[in-house]
Amino acid sequence: MPAPSHIRNFSIIAHIDHGKSTLADQFLLQTNTITKRDYRAQLLDGMDLERERGITIQMHPVTIYHTKDGEKYELNLIDTPGHVDFGYEVSRSLAACEGAILLVDAFQGVQAQTVANAYLAIENDLTIVPVLNKIDMPTARPEAVTAEMETAVGVNAEDVLRASAKSGVGVLEILDAIIDRVPCPPGDPKAPLKALIYNSHFDTFKGVVIYIRVMEGSVKIGQKIKLMRGNTDHVVMEIGQFRPTMVPCQELTTGQVGFLTAQVKNIQDVHIGDTVTDAVNPTETALPGYKVPQAMVYSGLYPVDNEEFEDLREALTKLRLNDSSFSFVPEVSDGLGFGFRCGFLGMLHREIIGQRLERDCELDLVHTAPNVTFQILTRSGETIMVHSPQDVVDGGQIEEFREPIVRINFLLPSKNIGDIMSMAAERRGEYIKTEYLSPERAIITYELPLAEVIYDLYDKLKSVTHGYGTMEYELKEYRPADLVRLDVLVHQKRVDALSVIVHRSTAERRGRKLIQKLRKEIDRHLFDIALQAAIGSRIIARETITGMKKDVTAKCYGGDITRKRKLWAKQAEGKKRMKQVGQVEISQEAFMSVLESDD
Amino acid sequence: MANTPSPSTDQLTPDRSAPWLEPRGLYVHVPFCAHHCGYCDFAVTVGQDHLIETYLEALALEIDRTEVTTPVDTIFIGGGTPTLLSPDQLGRLAGMIRRHFPTRPNLEFSIESTPESITADKVAVLADHGLNRFSLGVQSFQGHTLRVLERQHSGDQVTPAVEIIRRRVPNFSMDFIFGAPGQTITDWEHDLKRAIALGSSHISTYGLTYEKGTPLWKQRESGDVIALGETDELALYTMSHELLGSAGFEHYEISNFAKPDHRCQHNEKYWANEAYHGVGVGAVRYVGGRREHNKRNTKDYIRVVFSGESPTFQQEELSPFERARETLAVQLRRSDGVSRQAFLHQTGHSLKSIVQHRLAPMIEAGLVTDENECVSLTFAGKCVADGLVSKVVWG
Numbered sequence: 006m007p008a009p010s011h012i013r014n015f016s017i018i019a020h021i022d023h024g025k026s027t028l029a030d031q032f033l034l035q036t037n038t039i040t041k042r043d044y045r046a047q048l049l050d051g052m053d054l055e056r057e058r059g060i061t062i063q064m065h066p067v068t069i070y071h072t073k074d075g076e077k078y079e080l081n082l083i084d085t086p087g088h089v090d091f092g093y094e095v096s097r098s099l100a101a102c103e104g105a106i107l108l109v110d111a112f113q114g115v116q117a118q119t120v121a122n123a124y125l126a127i128e129n130d131l132t133i134v135p136v137l138n139k140i141d142m143p144t145a146r147p148e149a150v151t152a153e154m155e156t157a158v159g160v161n162a163e164d165v166l167r168a169s170a171k172s173g174v175g176v177l178e179i180l181d182a183i184i185d186r187v188p189c190p191p192g193d194p195k196a197p198l199k200a201l202i203y204n205s206h207f208d209t210f211k212g213v214v215i216y217i218r219v220m221e222g223s224v225k226i227g228q229k230i231k232l233m234r235g236n237t238d239h240v241v242m243e244i245g246q247f248r249p250t251m252v253p254c255q256e257l258t259t260g261q262v263g264f265l266t267a268q269v270k271n272i273q274d275v276h277i278g279d280t281v282t283d284a285v286n287p288t289e290t291a292l293p294g295y296k297v298p299q300a301m302v303y304s305g306l307y308p309v310d311n312e313e314f315e316d317l318r319e320a321l322t323k324l325r326l327n328d329s330s331f332s333f334v335p336e337v338s339d340g341l342g343f344g345f346r347c348g349f350l351g352m353l354h355r356e357i358i359g360q361r362l363e364r365d366c367e368l369d370l371v372h373t374a375p376n377v378t379f380q381i382l383t384r385s386g387e388t389i390m391v392h393s394p395q396d397v398v399d400g401g402q403i404e405e406f407r408e409p410i411v412r413i414n415f416l417l418p419s420k421n422i423g424d425i426m427s428m429a430a431e432r433r434g435e436y437i438k439t440e441y442l443s444p445e446r447a448i449i450t451y452e453l454p455l456a457e458v459i460y461d462l463y464d465k466l467k468s469v470t471h472g473y474g475t476m477e478y479e480l481k482e483y484r485p486a487d488l489v490r491l492d493v494l495v496h497q498k499r500v501d502a503l504s505v506i507v508h509r510s511t512a513e514r515r516g517r518k519l520i521q522k523l524r525k526e527i528d529r530h531l532f533d534i535a536l537q538a539a540i541g542s543r544i545i546a547r548e549t550i551t552g553m554k555k556d557v558t559a560k561c562y563g564g565d566i567t568r569k570r571k572l573w574a575k576q577a578e579g580k581k582r583m584k585q586v587g588q589v590e591i592s593q594e595a596f597m598s599v600l601e602s603d604d
Numbered sequence: 605m606a607n608t609p610s611p612s613t614d615q616l617t618p619d620r621s622a623p624w625l626e627p628r629g630l631y632v633h634v635p636f637c638a639h640h641c642g643y644c645d646f647a648v649t650v651g652q653d654h655l656i657e658t659y660l661e662a663l664a665l666e667i668d669r670t671e672v673t674t675p676v677d678t679i680f681i682g683g684g685t686p687t688l689l690s691p692d693q694l695g696r697l698a699g700m701i702r703r704h705f706p707t708r709p710n711l712e713f714s715i716e717s718t719p720e721s722i723t724a725d726k727v728a729v730l731a732d733h734g735l736n737r738f739s740l741g742v743q744s745f746q747g748h749t750l751r752v753l754e755r756q757h758s759g760d761q762v763t764p765a766v767e768i769i770r771r772r773v774p775n776f777s778m779d780f781i782f783g784a785p786g787q788t789i790t791d792w793e794h795d796l797k798r799a800i801a802l803g804s805s806h807i808s809t810y811g812l813t814y815e816k817g818t819p820l821w822k823q824r825e826s827g828d829v830i831a832l833g834e835t836d837e838l839a840l841y842t843m844s845h846e847l848l849g850s851a852g853f854e855h856y857e858i859s860n861f862a863k864p865d866h867r868c869q870h871n872e873k874y875w876a877n878e879a880y881h882g883v884g885v886g887a888v889r890y891v892g893g894r895r896e897h898n899k900r901n902t903k904d905y906i907r908v909v910f911s912g913e914s915p916t917f918q919q920e921e922l923s924p925f926e927r928a929r930e931t932l933a934v935q936l937r938r939s940d941g942v943s944r945q946a947f948l949h950q951t952g953h954s955l956k957s958i959v960q961h962r963l964a965p966m967i968e969a970g971l972v973t974d975e976n977e978c979v980s981l982t983f984a985g986k987c988v989a990d991g992l993v994s995k996v997v998w999g
Contacts, residue, residue: 530991531966531991531995553991554834554988555834557990559858559859560810561874561875566877566934567920573990577995580994581999
């Protein structure tokens, strides 16, 4: 059992691709936490999706041992996600640490999200250990990037370590620096148990596995514990550490990080940020916890086959066990039948959830166009939160239509400032300020409607800056705007799932694009199909998909009947995978096409 | 299960002697051809004329083993090119059929043939055996179309063949193919007008289909021939409908036109999903709700039959509901359409239990009519019958 003086808890703040997973792998290898034989790249990236996409949303926690000056230290790495969608996850991971490695690519330099997360760490009183990664790359520019780190995050140039996670250079020096610079965990080992729940996952056999950081006291097997928020008591069945697999131990004491199970069957009883204490001898005050994450983006998820509705509910419930940051409520659409309106932290979060549902749960889903949460002040003085275009009340009842505005920082090459300014202007952005990190790099700040941001801004930023621009934003406030609901009519029938809320000035352009895309995606039918975009009863754009005029094979004799029957049945089977809107079958691709950005 | 109908008033007990269970038609397949036409995917045998005698022996065996429970009223000898056989062989073939299968009054007895294989002797021996209908594979009168289709005759051979046939068998039909690469609407108009002028009582017009694996399909895949577009095909099909209609032909099935009282009664059994016997290589029979396919290779067929085994290589027996669906699908090809009463009687399922609410939009779109308890396709509906049938019957 290590004394708190020989424990360090830290996380890694890094931008996507700056080498976080590779560095973590090196920590495991160079401290012999795993052998070369067991090694596989991005070992701590639990989800297949993460390994496949090569990006890390959040790594598994891991406990490693490192010896410095003859003393053995227990180091716990608790990761933070690097993407703009997951700011909330960052804050809860940081609360379990005393230090953070600020990992920056020696060529690409500081990125917007890195800055935001570094400030979050500083606000949480974490000690920053700045590291330049990829210093052995021929394109590395360590001096310039170090200067950026000084300007952007306020670190001292002499504190910046240099490493190459790929070749393993400078890795142990980073661990030495953590021991030297990061304070050991505070807290009284003799005090009543007080542990922070910083994550959880559901295990079919063990129930909820609760990830904890012990702040005070200690926890043992067989101890009776209390989850303070729900005031529920449980008996500890198992305790352990992540090394990196779950390795059982007898006790976790002050400063240590690990997991416990207590046969908690219902994940709703376990709240991230909650405090675990001793049931008999409880601590007086709970830890402050976290602010509840705010869903920024909403969209509908519908099973292609309506009979899979209950399966979808079950899958969503399961996913929520391990991801409390998304929410879902049942909704009904004329066109799509029964489904759920889901709230996500952002577009990436939405995409990941969708992919996991389709892959892990083998569900065919229709995703409706994403939207932000709008507000409507009605004539009667009531304020309605609009999570779905369906919630928009009749125009006559609207006193004020409001949309969320974010304060957004773009960190980008200075030469792209003009491009970003045009982009922001087109999207109703309000300029705030520009700061130069160096003559080549700047942070430019705008206030922009969130709806414009989620629509296509990230892709546009990446394309105009050739991948060098990054962005980060936070919700500022709701402001009134001239918003309208743009409806799509297919064969005279409004497809509620295709409705979007847009600014009036862009409605016509959006409407035209939308139905042009739809036209390409909907198969020809036996009759002409009219596609229309409308605001209220006013049609602003129209396209026609002409009907099939000739679709008949001539022969139908004895043996042909069997063959034809199979063909017909197969054709019908294929169509069943589509959604029936009135007389028209619409594929999932057609729905997705509505979301793609303009060219 | 939304598709399973309730067993109450929708279901009736099947009648074992009903025409959809007990065959009243006979199909006999003769696979031999002088040439394998580029579009054809039927069971045909080319350059194997030395097998004809053995084949007839095998056929005699299969016919002898066929159980007959009721007389037939239609016989159809198809191919291949049945009239490739010599007069003597045709006589023996017709003889073995007539000896084994008792017939009803007003028997329709047809044979398929080609202009170049017709002789007066052949027509005579068939007519002597009661054959009373010829189906002549003309396909086109245009040289360039016949060449694309790899037919072995010229347009000029048709009239002499018709004259030979008509001396003994006044009732004849002509088969045409439309939509061949390079075919124009004027070509097609000439073809149809000549067929009418020659006194054909029945005309079948088959839209060219590129059957997978056929030489023509391969040519299209490699870009050597270019298929007609949808608009052109539609124009040709519309031309048949209008021109033949005004000449007194009834468009009684998707690909078939007949003068009054001259429909092909044998084929009508297929489109009613009624039972029929089938003998010969590649033949299909549908007896007691069970559909069986014979082997498609002539030598295999002969070998198996001689060894005393059944030449069947595939068989299926559908559930009553699937059979009802199939019945609806084929019956929709007829201009007479589907009588709700007769359909319930034949299948044990109501039409409504199959189509549910899928008819109304088709009626609204002008593709289907539903009048006097009878559902049928309009001309526009016939043009898109495949997609329509799939949608209406299978949902």
